Amino acid sequence: MRHVEISGKRLRLREVTVDDVDALHAVYGDPTATEHLPFDPRTREEVEEVVAEALRAAEAEPRLLYVFAVTEPESSGAIGVARLHIEADHPHSAEIGLGLRPDHWGRGMGTDLIRLTLLFGFKHLRLHRIWGARSPANTAAQLAMLVAGMVEEGRIRHHVRARGVWRDSIVHSALEDEWEGHRET
Template sequence: MFPVLITDAERGVTLREFTADDVDAVLAVYGDPKVTEHLSFEPRNRDQVTATINSVTAAARAEPRTEYSLAVENDSEVIGFARLAVDTQHPGQSSAQLGFALRASHWGRGLGTATVRLLLRLGFEELGLYRLWGARSPENLASARVMTRLGMVEEGRIRGHIRVRDRWRDSVVHSILADEWSADQRR
């Protein structure tokens, strides 16, 4: 399934494959300390973002494809990074982890919800996966609201899950199963 292009026309949000031309737009996301505050890494510089774009464009051509890192566009402007990573540790389990980050200037407008909804559509409707899950910083309440709004259930807390900014941080896991993905959530 290459290339991916999935759109929520009503909300003006599209997920599409990254290109080399997207480095500056991703730098505006991943280079911002406010955006990366709740992510699993510190702000990235231009060289790091360029390496990320090179890596995800190569991963998009892999067969079988297990990583879907996609540009989030709002009205034709790249405003974020969305990712669906298929579980390869347990082949045949049909599970994937999702994640996303948007430019801070676009927060609070429903674009995070639209982005995650598109990731759920990709996972369930296009890839036929059974379980999708995401992990968030316990302090990231906006992310909690997005996932809950879309029917994702809070499963619990992984203590000392990742080390970031010289300290261990917990993660809170949310998930949704294919049979829980209702017509209401698709809209």
């Protein structure tokens, strides 16, 4: 599976390209958008490397990393990013990471994005478990994950260091046999 594209009612995921660097920098470089992410805002050069890594990963065998530009169906311009990283030692499990531009927050798009990512992982990759971690302060992500069908598993203490301080993470997961795949995204 080299070129991946998956569409829902309000969002579409497609492989990132070098043309997406500026749009992804609008997420990864924005202090508001990265407030709850496990890294400081990234420079444009760092985002270029993220895209280069994604392009290399798309050619790897087996493929363990998928990085998608998130778009609205009627537009090709990225409004966010979704990552799905399959664990090399546990190839039926993957971690997701998501980000949307702040001007798209508060409209349920995070929930739709999670559902679309779960759909891809379970239906197309045949994964058994998909998980993601969030900042304890990110209640919007908590709600989006729960509404999308993920279960809160627990807290990892001092899991990441961002903005000069240690931060806990709250882990959520979905299992293939519990997933409500009949929901449309």
